[in-house]
Ligand SMILES: Nc1ncnc2c1ncn2[C@@H]1O[C@H](COP(=O)(O)OP(=O)(O)OP(=O)(O)O)[C@@H](O)[C@H]1O
């Protein structure tokens with residue numbers, strides 16, 4: 001098993017943002033993590049990726065306990081992520097931004113130079129602009145592709161995608177879903193996909209965990225969880241993007 005997160009809890013003062021979340025991911029497996037706004041999805045990813053330590057619970061990555069490891073350590077061990085709001089270095093070019101991932105990621109010892117791996121990652125995601133375009137000139141959708149290329153250039157075994165598809169047109173959505181599946185099939189990467197767009201969840205996820213107020217309320221295939229009354233109730237009053 002690639003990732004084994006067990007009863008992870010994260011408290012911010014009096015708020016329990018993540019409340020005993022258990023989630024496992026195998027190699028080549030895509031697991032969805034969904035829930036209404038503020039449910040604790042990003043906070044859970046942050047606890048596993050080392051942004052901050054969990055208040056309680058255990059994280060094992062590739063069989064080794066990693067609870068409380070730093071993001072740098074997790075990245076070097078093979079955990080990459082994209083961010084809900086990408087924040088590249090604005091003055092660096094697209095290529096340079098991705099090279100940062102290639103230099104500091106899991107394959108930093110690889111014989112292939114960082115530049116070659118960065119170019120490969122940008123090609124893999126079909127980056128639509130010249131590679132020397134400064135990051136500050138990219139629009140939101142291009143930034144998401146750049147962020148994905150950067151995460152890929154780190155050489156991940158496990159990839160977290162946090163609302164990568166938000167803001168895409170229906171056509172772009174299909175392309176992005178195909179790209180995510182291609183990443184899995186080419187590199188055998190396991191993934192946790194956080195997404196509000198249900199089409200993406202049903203289209204690419206083998207299994208889904210639903211959380212509300214930090215607490216797991218349902219787990220199963222996409223079809224099973226969408227029919228679960230607890231899940232329907234949790235999303236009532238929310239705009240569920242079909
Ligand atoms: N660093 C922090 N300090 C204090 N509270 C935080 C912090 N990060 C998140 N929270 C709170 O924790 C809860 C969970 O937030 P989180 O961002 O994980 O939700 P989410 O499920 O990712 O939501 P969204 O779908 O809107 O991205 C929210 O109430 C949020 O305000």
Ligand SMILES: [Mg+2]
Pocket residue numbers: 041042043084162
């Ligand atoms: Mg979030």
